[in-house]
Amino acid sequence: xxxxxxxxxxxxxxxxxxxxxxxxxxxxxxxxxxxxxxxxxxxxxxxxxxxxxxxxxxxxxxxxxxxxxxxxxxxxxxxxxxxxxxxxxxxxxxxxxxxxxxxxxxxxxxxxxxxxxxxxxxxxxxxxxxxxxxxxxxxxxxxxxxxxxxxxxxxxxxxxxxxxxxxxxxxxxxxxxxxxx
Numbered sequence: 001x002x003x004x005x006x007x008x009x010x011x012x013x014x015x016x017x018x019x020x021x022x023x024x025x026x027x028x029x030x031x032x033x034x035x036x037x038x039x040x041x042x043x044x045x046x047x048x049x050x051x052x053x054x055x056x057x058x059x060x061x062x063x064x065x066x067x068x069x070x071x072x073x074x075x076x077x078x079x080x081x082x083x084x085x086x087x088x089x090x091x092x093x094x095x096x097x098x099x100x101x102x103x104x105x106x107x108x109x110x111x112x113x114x115x116x117x118x119x120x121x122x123x124x125x126x127x128x129x130x131x132x133x134x135x136x137x138x139x140x141x142x143x144x145x146x147x148x149x150x151x152x153x154x155x156x157x158x159x160x161x162x163x164x165x166x167x168x169x170x171x172x173x174x175x176x177x178x179x180x181x
Contacts, residue, residue: 057143057180058160058167061091061134062100062107064114065153067124075130080123086114086156087124091147097128107159107166114156139170139177149174 065087072081088108090100099121100106108114115121137146149155151174158169160178169176 057136057145058162058178060093061145061147061158061160061169061178062088063091063147063149063158063169063176064088064100064108064112064156065124065149066156067153069152071152073127075126078126080126082123082127083120085120086112087121088112088114089121089124089128091134091145097125097132099125105161107161108157109159112157137177139179142179144177144179147176147178149176 067082067084067087070081070083072079074080088100088102088106090098090106092098099118100108101118102108102110102114102116131150132147135146137144139146145160147158153174155171155174155176158171158176158178160167160169162180167178169178171177
């Protein structure tokens, strides 16, 4: 008794025949390498890797970074210079990185001083919007947001807010985790 695997295919091409024939005609379209994309998160993103609800995670992230030495970069054909100083930034899931003015809604400790002039933030916001993404990851078995801060910045403080509760980020080197509940 023969199995179905022993029988020759009745019609069509086997994978081996397809590759062999494709090689004979150039074969350049037979294999395409997979592409990997970085996704900047919004509130409408896919489910969390932990299977937990988005309500377990902070509503937004806040960070104060220190720039020791001014630097220049180009984004979308425009040249920007980030001046030395301390900058308070907030990550909102609807709009990305924005200016974080000191107000009662912030979780940044009141003892932390940073620039309060919104016009001074044009360059650093362009840099963060184009170079610093927020991802989701499990950290100590908790669904967390994760941010990798570029090496030219020193993080003064990193906090998150969920409702009226503020939380401190945990970091390993320049990677900051903002855990949920």
